[in-house]
Amino acid sequence: MQLSEHEVLRRQALEELINLGINPYPADLFEVNDNSVRIKTDFEKDAAHYEGRTISLAGRIMSRRDMGKAAFVVIQDSVGKIQLYIKRDDICPGEDKQLYDVLFKKLLDLGDFIGVAGYVFRTKTGEISLHVQHLKLLSKALKPLPVVKEKEGEVFDAVSDVELRYRQRYVDLNINPHSKEVFIQRSKLVMSMRNFLNSKQYVEVETPILQPLYGGAAARPFKTHHNTLDMTLYLRIANELYLKRLIVGGFDGVFEFAKDFRNEGMDRFHNPEFTQMELYVAYKDYYWMMDLVEEMVEKICIDLYGKTEVQVGEHIINFARPWKRFTMFEAIQHFTGIDISAMDEAALRATAKELHVPIDNTMGKGKLIDEIFGEKCEAQLIQPTFITDYPVEMSPLAKKHRSKDGLVERFEAICNGKEICNAFSELNDPIDQRKRFEEQLELGKRGDEEAMMLDEDFLRALEYGMPPTAGLGMGIDRLCMILTNSHSIQDVLLFPQMRPEKTME
RNA sequence: GAUUCCGUAGCUCAGCUGGUAGAGCAUAACACUUUUAAUGUUGGGGUCUUGGGUUCGAAUCCCAACGGGAUCACCA
Numbered sequence: 001m002q003l004s005e006h007e008v009l010r011r012q013a014l015e016e017l018i019n020l021g022i023n024p025y026p027a028d029l030f031e032v033n034d035n036s037v038r039i040k041t042d043f044e045k046d047a048a049h050y051e052g053r054t055i056s057l058a059g060r061i062m063s064r065r066d067m068g069k070a071a072f073v074v075i076q077d078s079v080g081k082i083q084l085y086i087k088r089d090d091i092c093p094g095e096d097k098q099l100y101d102v103l104f105k106k107l108l109d110l111g112d113f114i115g116v117a118g119y120v121f122r123t124k125t126g127e128i129s130l131h132v133q134h135l136k137l138l139s140k141a142l143k144p145l146p147v148v149k150e151k152e153g154e155v156f157d158a159v160s161d162v163e164l165r166y167r168q169r170y171v172d173l174n175i176n177p178h179s180k181e182v183f184i185q186r187s188k189l190v191m192s193m194r195n196f197l198n199s200k201q202y203v204e205v206e207t208p209i210l211q212p213l214y215g216g217a218a219a220r221p222f223k224t225h226h227n228t229l230d231m232t233l234y235l236r237i238a239n240e241l242y243l244k245r246l247i248v249g250g251f252d253g254v255f256e257f258a259k260d261f262r263n264e265g266m267d268r269f270h271n272p273e274f275t276q277m278e279l280y281v282a283y284k285d286y287y288w289m290m291d292l293v294e295e296m297v298e299k300i301c302i303d304l305y306g307k308t309e310v311q312v313g314e315h316i317i318n319f320a321r322p323w324k325r326f327t328m329f330e331a332i333q334h335f336t337g338i339d340i341s342a343m344d345e346a347a348l349r350a351t352a353k354e355l356h357v358p359i360d361n362t363m364g365k366g367k368l369i370d371e372i373f374g375e376k377c378e379a380q381l382i383q384p385t386f387i388t389d390y391p392v393e394m395s396p397l398a399k400k401h402r403s404k405d406g407l408v409e410r411f412e413a414i415c416n417g418k419e420i421c422n423a424f425s426e427l428n429d430p431i432d433q434r435k436r437f438e439e440q441l442e443l444g445k446r447g448d449e450e451a452m453m454l455d456e457d458f459l460r461a462l463e464y465g466m467p468p469t470a471g472l473g474m475g476i477d478r479l480c481m482i483l484t485n486s487h488s489i490q491d492v493l494l495f496p497q498m499r500p501e502k503t504m505e
Numbered sequence: 506g507a508u509u510c511c512g513u514a515g516c517u518c519a520g521c522u523g524g525u526a527g528a529g530c531a532u533a534a535c536a537c538u539u540u541u542a543a544u545g546u547u548g549g550g551g552u553c554u555u556g557g558g559u560u561c562g563a564a565u566c567c568c569a570a571c572g573g574g575a576u577c578a579c580c581a
Contacts, residue, residue: 004514009532067537068536072543089538123539148516162574217580219581267580488574
């Protein structure tokens with residue numbers, strides 16, 4: 001591998017360090033007793049508190065301004081940056097000035113980790129800084145980080161190459177504070193949701209990722225093989241059928257933050273592996289679940305931002321309860337002016353054509369309705385909105401509507417023109433469920449690659465009896481995109497799927 | 506999978522209708538003991554993603570491959 005000029009120089013520095021008896025990767029612990037952000041806020045509030053105290057910090061050198069026998073260095077720790085003032089005669093009080101003249105001036109580079117100890121003070125220009133009295137190299141960096149400069153909030157030479165940001169996330173996180181912030185928010189989002197569900201006494205569980213039959217959603221799976229059992233296994237596309245088995249088993253409420261895998265196209269809303277939170281609660285229905293979703297998402301938003309509104313692109317989205325609720329028919333009527341609720345297949349087909357909705361002859365009644373909704377309504381729903389009562393054909397795991405023929409008790413929450421969750425009153429009639437699976441098998445035979453498989457064990461479980469249950473699947477990545485105003489799913493995934501890099505030899 | 510745009514130094518970018526590569530930062534050397542996009546002086550650094558083609562001559566024009574973005578299709 002061809003080394004760049006920078007890399008050659010850093011390797012030379014590494015050797016010189018070793019020759020000087022300085023371990024560039026020391027094993028002994030460097031004790032840290034504060035961090036960059038806390039120092040700045042605390043010193044601002046109460047400078048006297050820092051009187052006579054020795055503070056030790058560790059971090060990465062991000063910039064340096066060398067001025068002969070003194071220098072200003074900015075280091076970055078996990079929470080932020082702070083300036084150090086390093087004076088030669090302070091870190092080298094005796095005759096031997098090697099630590100400053102050689103180690104600091106010649107052998108330390110941007111990106112190296114150092115540990116420092118000293119006292120906090122304010123410089124002439126007012127910046128709270130650490131006056132360094134002890135300096136130690138903690139880890140040498142052999143590759144240079146891109147240098148991003150900043151003045152009065154304006155950022156210069158920010159890395160704009162998204163490919164580098166996604167492939168080398170470790171670099172991105174170091175040089176792009178916003179990027180790191182997104183992942184901290186994601187962590188808070190998950191924590192907030194988990195706390196909410198825990199507070200309701202639901203049980204967090206783990207179910208198989210490797211499944212002999214994939215089910216619970218309409219999607220193409222990843223297929224793999226188990227050698228010892230000599231059998232085909234699939235990476236789960238959903239965990240729905242396993243969680244419902246647990247409801248059969250007597251849990252009142254179970255949930256799982258699940259990585260699911262779908263072998264389909266990739267774009268700014270889709271990654272082959274993604275995260276869903278699925279929740280099933282016994283003795284509840286989809287109306288109840290709508291209330292819970294509103295309550296949960298509103299709470300998450302407040303936990304993250306202290307308010308219910310977030311800026312998403314050009315819109316301000318408000319998650320305050322209650323959210324708007326439309327049946328699918330009402331939504332279509334609202335956005336097209338056409339009432340399709342009583343239409344038969346032929347009339348629907350004619351309406352779709354009239355509305356310039358692309359359709360084909362294989363589409364049945366349910367699919368036609370779904371297409372019209374998808375084309376004419378979904379993108380226009382910016383504020384969080386529940387769409388309810390879907391055609392039965394699209395929802396083989398949902399319970400038939402208590403009063404509306406041909407529909408199921410299902411809702412999706414749409415926000416910023418995209419689905420963020422999907423829920424239903426779960427189908428718990430084993431006879432009906434078998435029929436629905438059989439219809440799926442028919443679709444599969446006709447070439448629908450996303451048709452569901454018939455899961456005999458799941459049916460057996462239902463035959464033992466499942467209480468009435470409300471179920472929910474919530475796209476964590478999608479929700480995170482909205483709550484962090486991220487344009488692409490890749491911005492909320494630490495390591496989004498990428499094609500292999502050319503060669504790295 | 507389709508359409509379209511992009512690929513020049515470690516990073517951010519110039520490079521016109523083809524004439525043999527440029528800046529800022531970073532880096533190296535020297536100076537500077539309160540600077541902050543530090544500063545001053547002087548250097549080094551590029552198979553212009555890869556492979557073909559057109560041409561006397563290609564970073565530039567054409568074709569293909571690879572990688573990335575956007576839009577569309579499938580989907581969450």
